[in-house]
Amino acid sequence: MITLKDAEEYAQFSRLSANENAALKNEGIVKNLEKYQQMGYLQENCVTRIEHPEVPYLEYYLQNRIQYLILQVTQQCNLRCGYCIYSGAYPHQRTHSVQKVTWETAKEALDYYLEHSTDASRVTVGFYGGEPLLALGLIKRCVQYVKDHVKGKKIAFHITTNGTLLDPETFAYLNEQGFQILISLDGGKTEHDRNRRFVDGTGSFDVIMNNIRRIRELYPEDVKTIMFNAVMTPQSDLSCMMETFRTDEVLSDHHVMFNDVADALGDDPEAHERFWSLRRFEYLKFYLALGNKLPWSAVSPMAERALSNLYTTYEQMQGREQMTSCMHHNGPCVAGSARLFVTTNGDLYPCQNVSELYDYFRIGNLRDGIDVEKVRRLVNNGIITENRCIDCWKLRLCSICSQNIKFGGKTITEDDKMVNCRQQEGLLLDYLMTIAILRDLDYEMDYGAKR
Amino acid sequence: MKTVLFPYTDDMEVILVHDGFRDLQIIGADSFPENRVRIPESRRIDLSDSVGAEGLVILPDTLPEGEEEIRRISGITRERGIPVLRRITDETDRLNYEPLKKELPVDEYSGMVDKRYPIPVPVVMIVSAGCSCGKFETHLTVSEEFEKAGYKVTDLCSNPLGALFGMYTVPPFLDSGTIGYGEKIRTLNKYVWCVYQKEKPDVIILSVPGGVFFRTDDPKEPYGEYLGIFSQAVEADAVILNIYDDMQIDTQEDMEDLATNLQYRFGFSVYSIMRQRVIARRNEETGIYEYYHLPLAGRKEEDLVINGKDELKETVAVLIQEMQEGTSEV
Numbered sequence A: 001m002i003t004l005k006d007a008e009e010y011a012q013f014s015r016l017s018a019n020e021n022a023a024l025k026n027e028g029i030v031k032n033l034e035k036y037q038q039m040g041y042l043q044e045n046c047v048t049r050i051e052h053p054e055v056p057y058l059e060y061y062l063q064n065r066i067q068y069l070i071l072q073v074t075q076q077c078n079l080r081c082g083y084c085i086y087s088g089a090y091p092h093q094r095t096h097s098v099q100k101v102t103w104e105t106a107k108e109a110l111d112y113y114l115e116h117s118t119d120a121s122r123v124t125v126g127f128y129g130g131e132p133l134l135a136l137g138l139i140k141r142c143v144q145y146v147k148d149h150v151k152g153k154k155i156a157f158h159i160t161t162n163g164t165l166l167d168p169e170t171f172a173y174l175n176e177q178g179f180q181i182l183i184s185l186d187g188g189k190t191e192h193d194r195n196r197r198f199v200d201g202t203g204s205f206d207v208i209m210n211n212i213r214r215i216r217e218l219y220p221e222d223v224k225t226i227m228f229n230a231v232m233t234p235q236s237d238l239s240c241m242m243e244t245f246r247t248d249e250v251l252s253d254h255h256v257m258f259n260d261v262a263d264a265l266g267d268d269p270e271a272h273e274r275f276w277s278l279r280r281f282e283y284l285k286f287y288l289a290l291g292n293k294l295p296w297s298a299v300s301p302m303a304e305r306a307l308s309n310l311y312t313t314y315e316q317m318q319g320r321e322q323m324t325s326c327m328h329h330n331g332p333c334v335a336g337s338a339r340l341f342v343t344t345n346g347d348l349y350p351c352q353n354v355s356e357l358y359d360y361f362r363i364g365n366l367r368d369g370i371d372v373e374k375v376r377r378l379v380n381n382g383i384i385t386e387n388r389c390i391d392c393w394k395l396r397l398c399s400i401c402s403q404n405i406k407f408g409g410k411t412i413t414e415d416d417k418m419v420n421c422r423q424q425e426g427l428l429l430d431y432l433m434t435i436a437i438l439r440d441l442d443y444e445m446d447y448g449a450k451r
Numbered sequence B: 001m002k003t004v005l006f007p008y009t010d011d012m013e014v015i016l017v018h019d020g021f022r023d024l025q026i027i028g029a030d031s032f033p034e035n036r037v038r039i040p041e042s043r044r045i046d047l048s049d050s051v052g053a054e055g056l057v058i059l060p061d062t063l064p065e066g067e068e069e070i071r072r073i074s075g076i077t078r079e080r081g082i083p084v085l086r087r088i089t090d091e092t093d094r095l096n097y098e099p100l101k102k103e104l105p106v107d108e109y110s111g112m113v114d115k116r117y118p119i120p121v122p123v124v125m126i127v128s129a130g131c132s133c134g135k136f137e138t139h140l141t142v143s144e145e146f147e148k149a150g151y152k153v154t155d156l157c158s159n160p161l162g163a164l165f166g167m168y169t170v171p172p173f174l175d176s177g178t179i180g181y182g183e184k185i186r187t188l189n190k191y192v193w194c195v196y197q198k199e200k201p202d203v204i205i206l207s208v209p210g211g212v213f214f215r216t217d218d219p220k221e222p223y224g225e226y227l228g229i230f231s232q233a234v235e236a237d238a239v240i241l242n243i244y245d246d247m248q249i250d251t252q253e254d255m256e257d258l259a260t261n262l263q264y265r266f267g268f269s270v271y272s273i274m275r276q277r278v279i280a281r282r283n284e285e286t287g288i289y290e291y292y293h294l295p296l297a298g299r300k301e302e303d304l305v306i307n308g309k310d311e312l313k314e315t316v317a318v319l320i321q322e323m324q325e326g327t328s329e330v
């Protein structure tokens, strides 16, 4: 990436980018153009075709390299969180149900995974719900089955739980088996209980914290491996949430991830403004800290996440490898290989975030295996906007996964995807501006300096 | 030697394809339960059935998590009087396993006059774009084709498993941290010459460890250092370059760029470029490259075909013809 600080050069390139043909006759402009071309920038566009680089290898990946199995052990949950995607508020998502996976289906899923992951360097199984701890017995059986059938590589287990059933005994078992435990917790009592309530409407905060305190007493070191996922909604008091995770005697030792539920913003412009202005403020403090204009103690961990995104984009911008005639934008993983989500009835999806109601995302079932064509459609989504992508300045930078595109459920159109393209443009321009401002603050985005 | 293999790795497929070459006879193969299915059914055995085996070979590049099972199986095998061959990486291994290597004893090549020893027979060198790019398979195929054409071949193989086929393996001084680069060149030159003197072959085939481009995780081998040593120590008459399946070398111009690159860095011209069924992918979590061997092998015997093999045989045939006609520089 180059930032033009020289006013004359800037004017010259502005003329060029305004497509002034006369500019190409100007000797100074041509010289500068050549200078940057020699440095690897401003190359002729050689892209003629859009195809995801893994498309030729999909069969191989799906046959031998499934890396992560996520098993939906139950669709039941003992909470009814306000923003839950299964709450019924989202027309394209299923709702809570009493369906549970049977041992036969779970075993079939594990067998399918083990048989199709022979080239993966580890076995990773995640348990998902509903609330997966409602099916602890089945989880234990799955764990034993995997341990009995895998002897030559590392085994990892993950569980995402609401924490209400995580008593010390359950923790001891999961910990002994090496589980990575992620608990959904939205900060302090007020913040958390606003959305995360039991079926009878009572808040779940006290129950979870009571569990964590008891675990802490018995396993003061091991308890620290528990991670938290905090969901931010437009109603959330961000600063209060941050404060809780930073100062709470029990929580401050743990790794916290922050997520937002943009869908829950609804159409209320005030809610949007409140939500985004708070975030912008957090980011501003963070960037000022980078430029040594503010102490780090004033910065929230939520904003720190922005740095890794910024660095990733910056690194991509720095890349000056030759473009090739066939390219694809970022975003899609190798669906079904990076992750394989198996529902209680044995249907296969690329991950737990996609709509289980859309056939578009159902990439197969345990009996018939994975439909490679459906995977190809998800992975090779650049083809939807092929003509635009070929000429797009963001081709190496943008990141659009099929799961993030809003569409009617049948097929994704160019218009559907263009909504995401415009978002990407805004985001990338924001990053560019941030990088330029950080430079003005004397913060150099070089990797060695990464905090 | 009547041999049993454990566990399944990409190299196992290669060895099974070349079962019967020279003195190697594979009785069968076994693996960890999670990837036994990759062994062709007709070759799959339970290790406890390895009646008549003269050796169990533990294939290199297994993950540390498999060590417990490997030690258990090796122990049982040894108790039954069958030696267990393995690449030795630490002192405990030295006690438990027969080393999987073939090297000249140090006194056979050290202490000689300091001069460059010209190798009097043709040398074919097999190199690759990066690690794990099918050199072992290429090496075996080239050797086999030369032998079929009636030539006596001596090999120096980049893969320790070459020892199963009577090939010399990479001499230890190349990995030494106390010997300088120039000294390694001199010693390797002597080493290859001594191997020649001992074996008196018609042709020498060398495969060079590591790769010539960036994809490597070995800090000792950042930019084709081994190849730098090999190319200076031994003048190759023909160089075969293996590339990954997805390397974009499609046009004549791409080929020329690649040839020029190797010419100025290592001083040789490439005789043939072989596209291998391997892709290299960086694991974002660990930051290291992983190598994916693409053939969907292991289910059926007929799947055990390494792509590019036919083309390679043609290349060797042309090379042999040129040697016979004297039209090649070889």
Ligand code: SF4
Residues within 6 Å of the ligand: A329, A382, A385, A388, A389, A390, A392, A393, A394, A395, A396, A398, A399, A400, A420, A421, A422, A424, A425
């Ligand atoms: S922003 Fe849209 S048009 Fe541009 S590269 Fe990304 S997907 Fe293609």
